[in-house]
Amino acid sequence: MPGVIEVIDGGIGNCIQDAGRFGFRHMGVAVSGSLDALLARCANALVGNGPDCACIEIRALGPTLGVRHGLVRVALAGDAGALLRRGDGAALDVPAWSSITLATQDVLEIGSLAGGTACLAVSGGIDSPLQLGSRSTYQRAMIGGIDGLPLVTGNLLPCSVHARRDYREYRAEPWRHADGPIRVIPGPQAEHFQAESLELFLNSAYRVTPQIDRMGVRLQGPQLAHVTPEAADIVSDGVTPGTIQVPGDGQPIILLADCQTVGGYPKIATVIAADVPRLAHLQPGQSIRFCAVNAQQARQALLEREARWAAWASGITFALPNADALYNDPNSGWVCAD
Amino acid sequence: MTGMESGAADQSLPVRLLALGDAAWTIEFGTRIDPALHARVLGLADALEQARRAEPGEADGEGREGGAGCEDFAGIVDVVPTFRSLTVHFNPLLIDGQRLGQALLRLAADAGTASRKGRHWRIPVCFDEEFSPDLNDLAQSKGLSREAVIALMSETTFTVYLIGFMPGFPYLGGLPALLEAPRLASPRKAVPARSLAIAGAMCAVYPWQSPGGWRLLGKTPVPMFSAGNAQSPSLLASGDRVCWQAVDRPLYLEIEAAAQAGAFALDSLLLVPGET
Numbered sequence: 001m002p003g004v005i006e007v008i009d010g011g012i013g014n015c016i017q018d019a020g021r022f023g024f025r026h027m028g029v030a031v032s033g034s035l036d037a038l039l040a041r042c043a044n045a046l047v048g049n050g051p052d053c054a055c056i057e058i059r060a061l062g063p064t065l066g067v068r069h070g071l072v073r074v075a076l077a078g079d080a081g082a083l084l085r086r087g088d089g090a091a092l093d094v095p096a097w098s099s100i101t102l103a104t105q106d107v108l109e110i111g112s113l114a115g116g117t118a119c120l121a122v123s124g125g126i127d128s129p130l131q132l133g134s135r136s137t138y139q140r141a142m143i144g145g146i147d148g149l150p151l152v153t154g155n156l157l158p159c160s161v162h163a164r165r166d167y168r169e170y171r172a173e174p175w176r177h178a179d180g181p182i183r184v185i186p187g188p189q190a191e192h193f194q195a196e197s198l199e200l201f202l203n204s205a206y207r208v209t210p211q212i213d214r215m216g217v218r219l220q221g222p223q224l225a226h227v228t229p230e231a232a233d234i235v236s237d238g239v240t241p242g243t244i245q246v247p248g249d250g251q252p253i254i255l256l257a258d259c260q261t262v263g264g265y266p267k268i269a270t271v272i273a274a275d276v277p278r279l280a281h282l283q284p285g286q287s288i289r290f291c292a293v294n295a296q297q298a299r300q301a302l303l304e305r306e307a308r309w310a311a312w313a314s315g316i317t318f319a320l321p322n323a324d325a326l327y328n329d330p331n332s333g334w335v336c337a338d
Numbered sequence: 339m340t341g342m343e344s345g346a347a348d349q350s351l352p353v354r355l356l357a358l359g360d361a362a363w364t365i366e367f368g369t370r371i372d373p374a375l376h377a378r379v380l381g382l383a384d385a386l387e388q389a390r391r392a393e394p395g396e397a398d399g400e401g402r403e404g405g406a407g408c409e410d411f412a413g414i415v416d417v418v419p420t421f422r423s424l425t426v427h428f429n430p431l432l433i434d435g436q437r438l439g440q441a442l443l444r445l446a447a448d449a450g451t452a453s454r455k456g457r458h459w460r461i462p463v464c465f466d467e468e469f470s471p472d473l474n475d476l477a478q479s480k481g482l483s484r485e486a487v488i489a490l491m492s493e494t495t496f497t498v499y500l501i502g503f504m505p506g507f508p509y510l511g512g513l514p515a516l517l518e519a520p521r522l523a524s525p526r527k528a529v530p531a532r533s534l535a536i537a538g539a540m541c542a543v544y545p546w547q548s549p550g551g552w553r554l555l556g557k558t559p560v561p562m563f564s565a566g567n568a569q570s571p572s573l574l575a576s577g578d579r580v581c582w583q584a585v586d587r588p589l590y591l592e593i594e595a596a597a598q599a600g601a602f603a604l605d606s607l608l609l610v611p612g613e614t
Contacts, residue, residue, distance in 0.1 A: 025416040025427065027563075027572035028505040131565055141505040141546070143565045188356035188364050235371050236502065236509075238418045238425025240362045262420055262502035270359030273430050295436055298360035302430055 002127065003162070004068040007155040008107065013059030016126050016145040016157075017257075019052040021134035025261045031241065032136035032144065032257050035059075035214065035280035036117050038309060039077045042175045043121035045313050046075035046099045053125030054135040056151065058118040062110025063151050067102045071162040074108065075099040077175065078118025082110040098171035101162060116281035124160030138258060139214075168318040175312055177278045178305065181291035182271055184244065185298060189266035192231040193246070197224040201268055202292055206252065210284040214258040217282050223250035224268065236264040242271035242279065244290075254279060274301035353446045355439050356423075361430045363439050365446050366423040371511065371539070375422045376499055380452035380577050383419050385445050386426070390414065410441040419576040421499045421509070456498065456577030458609040461558055463491075463534050463582045464590035469557035476519055476536075476553055490514050491534075491555060491582050496541050498578040506545035506563025506572040510580060513541050525551035532558050534582065556582070559594035560607065566600075573604060581609075 017040070020033025034040040034057055041051040056063065058080060076082060076096040084094045087105025094100050094108065096118070102108060110120065128135050128146055137145030146155045190198055206221035224246050226232045232248040239245065243255045245265040252268065256279060271279060272293060282288065293301070356364040365382060368375040390411045413433030418425040428438055465473065465488045477487045496510035503509075513536055521537045529535070529544045535552035536542075544550060545562035562573050574580065585593070596602035 022415040024505075024571070026418045026501060026576065027570075028501045028503060028507050029571070030505075031416070031427075132568060132571060141563065141565060185357050185359050188358050188366075235369060235421050236500075237366070237420045237423045238358060238362065238364050238427075240358055240425075240427060242359050242361075260503055261418055262500065267358070270357070270362075272359060273361045295357065295360060299430065299435070302360070306431065 001069055001161070003070060003072045003122075003124070003159040005072065005122065005157040005159060006066045006068045007063055007151045007153055007157065008066045009064040010151040010153050010155070011058070011063040011110070012061040013150065014061075014063045015057055015137035015139075015150040016054050016128055017057045017136045018054040018125075018134055019136075020257070021132055021136050021138065021144070024132050028261050029132065029141060029143075030138055030215075030258045030261065032134065032138045032214075034119065034136075035257050036078075036119065036277040038175060038177070038277045038305075039117065039119040039280070040121070041309065042097075042172070042312070043075050043077035043119040044125070045316060046077065046097070046170050046172060047073045047121045047123040048170070049121055049123065049125055053121065054128065055122070055126065056120040058110060058113060058120060061112045062118070062120075064107065064109045065157075066107045067104050068156070069161065070104045070106070071101050071165065072159055073099050073101045073123035073162045073169075075121050075170070076110070076118060077121070079114050079116060080110060080118035082108050084108050097174050099169045101166075101169065115283035122157075122159045123162045127158040127160065140258065167320055169320075170316050170318050172312060172316045175309070177281070178275065178301075181289040182278060183275050183293045183298065183301060184269035184271050184290050185295065186269045186292050187267065188237075188270075189234060190268055192226055192234070192266035193268055194225045194227055197226075197250075198268065200224060201252070202290055205287040205289055208282045208284055208286045208288060212282065212284065214256055216256050216259055217254045217279065219252045219254065219288070221251070224252065225250060226266065231266060233264055234266050236262040239263040239267065240270065242273070242276045243267050244269045244271065254282075256280075272298040272301060274298065274305045353443065355443050357439075358425060360435055362425055362427040363435070363442055364423050364425045365442055367446075368422045371421045371499070373497065373511065374451075376419075376497075376511075376577075377451035378449070379419045379422065379424050381449040382424050382442075382446050383417060383576075384452055385449040386411065386414075386417060386424075386442070389445060410438060413438070418502075419500055420502070452577060456575060456579060458495075458579045458581075459574070459607050460581045460583050460609055461560055461607055462585040462590065462593055463556040463558045464585055464587060465491075465556040466587055466590075469530075469533070470555050472522070472553035473555050476517065476555070479519065480516060482516075487517065487555070488584055490517060492584050494581070496580045496582075498574050498576055498580065500576050501572050501574060504544075504546060504548060506574070508542055508562070508572075508574045508578075508580075510541040511539065513539050515539075519553055521551035522553060525549055526554075529554065530557065532560070532562065534558060556584075557590075558582075559585075559590050559597055560602070560604065561597055 142148030206219040211218040416427040529550040534556040537552040
C-alpha cells in the first residue's frame with residue numbers, strides 16, 4: 001500500500017508543483033512549476049529525492065496534513081516552520097531545513113509564512129497523477145495537482161512509504177539566494193521605450209504591489225514612457241517567466257511561472273535564469289531594484305549559483321534527532337534500528 | 339496596406355535575434371500580422387523540428403562549416419510560433435545560449451517558408467441567439483442580415499496564426515473585411531466556454547469560460563482543449579485551416595453530449611481524413 005497524506009486543512013495558496021510542464025507552450029499551456037525551483041531542490045535533497053520530485057508549494061497560510069499511511073519523511077525549505085502532533089499526543093516544533101519522519105496518525109500543521117514562498121518535500125515525491133508530463137498545478141486549465149486545484153480539505157495525496165526505518169534525520173544550513181539588484185537582460189522590446197525610461201527603470205526603486213499571484217507581480221514606481229503611444233502595444237509574441245512587460249500605464253509587471261505564453265505588451269527586460277527563483281519571495285510593499293547584465297554575465301551568474309547550490313547540498317549532514325522527536329514505537333528501541 | 343505589400347516590405351527586413359532573457363530567443367521576421375511573415379515563422383519551426391530530429395552531423399550533410407546538427411539544439415524545451423516570430427525556450431544549463439542563437443539565425447536564413455500546409459478542419463458552430471449575443475448588433479452595424487453574417491462566417495476559410503493567451507485559444511486570421519469590428523467597449527466578465535468570437539481582423543474560440551472583450555457570434559460543441567489527450571491536447575495548431583459549419587440546435591446538442599462523454603471522434607472534423 002502506498003503512503004497517503006490527507007489534507008486536513010488546505011490553508012491558502014498551497015499547491016503541488018514540480019519542475020514544470022515543458023513541451024506544451026505552443027498550445028498555450030503555461031510552463032508552471034515551482035516559483036522557487038531552488039527551494040524545491042533543497043527540500044527534495046533533505047528527504048533524499050531527486051531535484052524534480054513534486055512538492056507542496058506554500059505561499060501564504062500553510063496546510064495541515066495528516067498521515068493516513070506512513071512512514072513518510074518530510075522536510076520544509078524556506079522561511080517557515082511547523083508544529084508536529086504525534087499520534088500519541090506529543091507535540092513538537094519542526095524547523096525548516098531538517099527532515100523528520102512521520103508515522104500514521106501524525107499531524108503536521110504548517111503555519112503562516114512571513115512572506116514569500118516555502119516548500120514541503122515528501123520522500124519519494126508527491127505521486128499525484130501526471131498530466132501533460134507534469135504534476136504541476138495549473139489552475140487556469142485545471143490540470144496537474146489534485147483536480148487542477150490548490151490543496152483543499154479532504155485531498156488525499158499519494159506518496160511512497162519510507163519503507164526502511166532510519167532514525168537518522170538530515171539537516172542543512174538555510175539556503176540563501178543572492179541579494180542585490182535583480183539582474184535583467186534588456187529587451188526584447190527595449191527599443192519601444194524612450195532611452196531615459198530604460199535608464200529610469202534601471203536606476204529607480206520599484207515597489208511591489210499587493211497584486212501578486214502565480215502569473216505575475218505588478219510593480220509601482222517611476223512611470224516608463226514608450227517612444228510613442230502606439231509603441232505600448234505590439235503584435236503578441238513570446239513571453240516567459242521573468243519577462244518584465246510594461247503596458248500603456250508605464251508600470252512594469254513581472255511575469256511568473258503560470259504566465260501566459262504570448263503577450264501584447266512591450267517587454268523592457270527579462271530577469272536572468274539565475275534570479276528568477278528570487279521573484280518567488282517578493283512581498284507587497286517591498287522595494288526592489290534592477291540592474292542590466294549581458295549574456296556572459298548571466299551565464300556566469302547561473303554557473304555560480306549552481307556551484308553554490310552544489311556546495312549547499314554537500315553540506316547536508318545527518319544526525320539522530322532528540323529522543324522526543326522520535327516516533328514512539330513500543331516495539332523497537334531507537335538505538336537498534338533494524 | 340494589403341497583405342501582399344506588407345509581406346514584400348517585411349521580407350526585405352533582416353531576421354532579428356532578440357534575447358528573451360538568457361533562457362529563450364525570439365527570432366523575429368517582422369512586426370505585423372501578415373500571412374507571408376507567418377509562413378516564414380512556420381518555415382523556421384519546420385526546419386528546427388527537422389534539425390532536432392536529425393542524427394548528429396546529418397543536418398550538415400553538405401559539409402558546410404557552421405552547419406547546425408541536432409547537438410546544437412539539445413536543451414530546447416519549447417518552441418512557440420506567433421504571428422511574426424518564433425520563440426525558442428531552452429535550458430541554459432544544458433546548452434550555450436550564444437551558440438544556440440547563432441545556429442537559429444543560420445537556420446532562419448535557409449529555412450524559407452513552410453513546406454507543409456496545416457490540417458484542414460470543418461468545425462460545427464451553432465449560431466442560435468442564445469449563443470450569439472453580439473450577432474444582431476454586428477449585422478445591424480454592417481447593414482447585413484443575421485443570415486448574411488452567418489453565411490460569410492461559414493464560407494470563409496480561416497488560418498490559425500497561433501495558439502496562446504490561454505490553453506488551446508486559437509488566433510485565426512482571414513476574417514472578411516466586411517465583418518471587422520473592434521472589441522467591446524466593456525469586456526464581459528464571463529464569456530461562455532467554446533464561444534466563437536471576433537475582434538478586429540481576428541477570429542477565435544474561447545476554450546474556457548473567462549473574461550473577454552471579443553464579440554460573440556456562436557458556440558461550437560467541440561472542445562478546443564482536452565488535457566486527457568496527452569499527445570495533442572489543443573485541437574488546433576499554428577498553420578491549420580478552419581471552416582465553420584453552421585449546425586442547428588439538435589445537432590449541436592448531440593455533438594456536445596458525445597464530446598462530453600468522450601464518444602466524439604475529433605478526427606471526423608478533418609476535411610482530409612488521417613491528416614496529421
